[in-house]
Every structure is written in structure tokens, then in C-alpha cells.
Amino acid sequence: MLPTIKPFGAKSIYYGTMKENNTYYENLGDNKLPNSLRVNPFIVPENYFEKLAERSLFFAKLDQISDTGKIGLSIAKGFFEQQESQLLGQIKIEQYKNAENFKVPDQYFDQLSNQILAQVHIDGVKKLEEEEVPKGYFDNLTARILNRIEEEELSLEIAEPGFTAPEGYFEQADDQIMASIYTEELKSKVETEGFEVPSGYFEQMSNAILEKVQDKKVILMPSRDESKTSDSRKRGKVYAWFTSAAAACIAAVIGVSVYNTDNNQPLVTEKMSLNDIPEEEIINYLSNYSDASDLEYYAEYIYQPEESKGVGSGIDKEVLEDYLNYKL
């Protein structure tokens, strides 16, 4: 505890030195002292009274502070309890500062971190050992160790797997990887191509193909879905052939053209069988399946005699003109 500061008593300071001057005693009456004796022998220091009020206020404030508050002068709890040990610690530090003859073994500090880490590791292992091992761990341990040894031996015997990469593989690999990356990116944007088919198309197609293959006299004439064909296909509907001469001519052209245009060399028997087909059947077939674009195709042969020698030569010019006038 700090000692309480007491104000100074005014009397103790000025008691002996104070002199009264020009003091007036009202009750003395006639016994008034001569003026020479009526001089106050006491004096006060210069400006005493001027400073008195100020001084009194100061002491009053000081007194108030010491009594109530210790405001601004308080100390932390337990300060004095700790002060002693702090002082002793400080003394020891000072002593150690002065002692210069402490030494550590050579490379002590170099090894210290390793030693600490080793200790930590040992503690970790100790902790692990204390934990339980999985059920059946030791039953399999021997087999696993033996397997491991075998594996090691095998890897020593056969170090390389023996695979080889195709020539130029690694030169192409970058390009391939980039292509794969972009493909994936593209697939996230465009998964399908957006094409569609008419409803029930595949069922109809099966039937159409079966119809064609069941007929031994297959002529490669396309069937068309008129409702959805492109403009070039819409130019002509099926034509009825009205002259047997023109039909025979066109049938012959088909025979030749099928033979000439088929790169896969149709069988001779197929070409021969066309000759055996009655004219009427050919006419019926063509009237059902051919269209304007086919007519253009046949016309190419009719007007190019070097490619189809003799074709159309037997047709009466007038009949042909009539036919073309009718059709075109």
C-alpha cells in the first residue's frame, strides 16, 4: 500500500513568523493601548493572502484525492505478491549476464532439432503400439511379407515391362491430346448432329428393302417420300409411259446404265434376267417408281450415242417427238 499523503498544516509552517499589523480591538474602550503598542508585531510573507485561497484550494483537493479515490494512483491486483518474484528473477538475470563461462557440447544446437524430432517420432510410435491392430492382421502378415519379397525379387529379375510405343507415337501424342481435349469441349456443346427422320421411317425402310430383295429381278430404282423430297425431286411425279417403244428404249437404257454405273460389277445373271422380263412389267415398274430426274438421266444416254451405241436408234422420230412434247 502506498502511504497516504497528508496535507501540510498551515499553522505548523507560519506559526512563529506571523505578525499582526494594525489590529483593531473594538472592546477595549478606554483601555486602548497607545498607538505605538498597537502595532501588530506579526507579519506574513509577501503576497501571503493573495496566495492563501489558491493554496487552500490545492490542499483541499489533495486531501479529497487521498481520502476517496486513489484515482490514478491505484495498483494492479496482486502487484506486491508478484513484485518480489520479479525482482528475484531480475537479479538472477543480471547474475547470468555476468557469468560468461557456460558452455554447450560441440554441434549441440545442430543436433538438437533432429533429437527433438526423433523423440516426437518415438512418442508417435509408442502411441501407435498402444492402439489395436486390425483383426487378423498378424494372420496375414507373414504371407504379405513373403509376397512383398517375391515381388521385389521379380522386379529385380524383370526390370522392364517390355512394352514399346509405336514409332512416332510421342511426336503425335501432343496433337492427339489436344484433339481429345477439344473433342470433349465440343461434345459438351454439340452432342448430337441434329438430323431427324420422318416418323415410322425405319419400319417402312425395312419393308421397302425386303420387298426389293425378295424380288429376284432387282432394279436399283429409288423409292421416294414425295412429301419431303427436295425441290429437284419435286419437279416430276410418276409418269405413265404411253408408248411401248419409248418404254422399251428406256428399259434398255436402264439395263445399260445399271451395268455401266455399278462399280461393284453386277452379276451377269442379273443382266440376263432383265431380258427375260416382259415389257409390260418393265413399263409398270417404271410408271410406279421413276420420276423426272430419272428421265433426265436416261435422256443423257439417248443423246450421247457414243456412250450408248444404238440406243434409241430404232425409235421412230415422230413417236419420240410426240413423247417429248407430251412430257417436257
Added chain:
Amino acid sequence: MEDSLIIAKFADEKTREEAFRLLLKKYQQKIYWHVRRMVIDHDDADDVVQDIFIKVWRNLEKFREDSQLYTWLYRIATNECITFLNKKKQKQSVSLDDENSAYLADSLADGAYFNGDKAQLKLQQALLTLPDKQRLVFNMKYFEDMKYEEISEVLGTSVGALKASYHLAVKKIENFFASND
């Protein structure tokens, strides 16, 4: 149904038609889409697919099982597509060695049976900047998810060449998308 069973049934005159129906059921859609992606127009695809299956009918008896049936079918389909496209080029007086497939642009613009969104249309337009054979490789890899080895069997081209072709196709498509964004 197993391909081998279909082939066995086809060999017997009595079950030939049944076998062919099974074959159609199993493969007609795959073949159609393979062709459609190449010829673009539905009617053209329809024509080509019918020709393909008529050829299959004629030649299936001669098929030897040293390759897979679907590879054999794809090979016929691919040959028919190329033949058809070459004829189309000739009709349009386009060189057979043309470096793109722009001659099919009208078929795509026609829009019949094409219900794709903007991105799908853009991809088709990008594909028409490729030569037919590159387009073929791209389609088989991208849309049909075929392995290079399978494509190699169908086209008779080495795997290395196919990889290079696919990479080039992808690069061109990437550039097309970048310049048309």
C-alpha cells in the same frame, strides 16, 4: 442376336429372310446414321441405305467371318457413300479431289429433317469445310465413338494416319468455331 447366328440362318434358304430381317433390325439405324452424316440429305441417305442392304442381301452368303459383320457392313456402307458423293460431285462439276465438302452446302441449307440448334448447325457447317474422307473419320470417331482400330478395319487406313486425320479435322473445326463466334 449374335452375328454368327444371323449368318448361319442366312446360309439356310428356309431361314434366309428371317435372318435378313434380324440383320436389318440390328443394323439398319446404325448404317442409316453413318450414311446420313455423310450425304446430309435424308432422301439421299434413304437411297444409299437401300442400295447398301440390297448389296448385303446379294453378298452375305459370301461373307467369311474373318472380320466382324458390322465392320463388313460399315465397309460396304462407306464405299457406297463415297461412290454416291463422287457421283454428286460429278453432277455438280466439282473436282473429286476437292479439299472441302462445300458441294453439300445446299443439302444442309435445305433443312429438310434437320432440327438442330445453332451449335449443331454450326458443327455441320464446320464439317463441310473438310474433305469427305476427313469428315468420314471425324464422324466415326466423334458421333459413332468408334475406336481407331475399328475405323482402320473399315477404311483400310493405318491407325497412325487416322489419328493424324482426326487431329487435322478437329483443328479445322476448332478454327471454324473460333472465326465464326
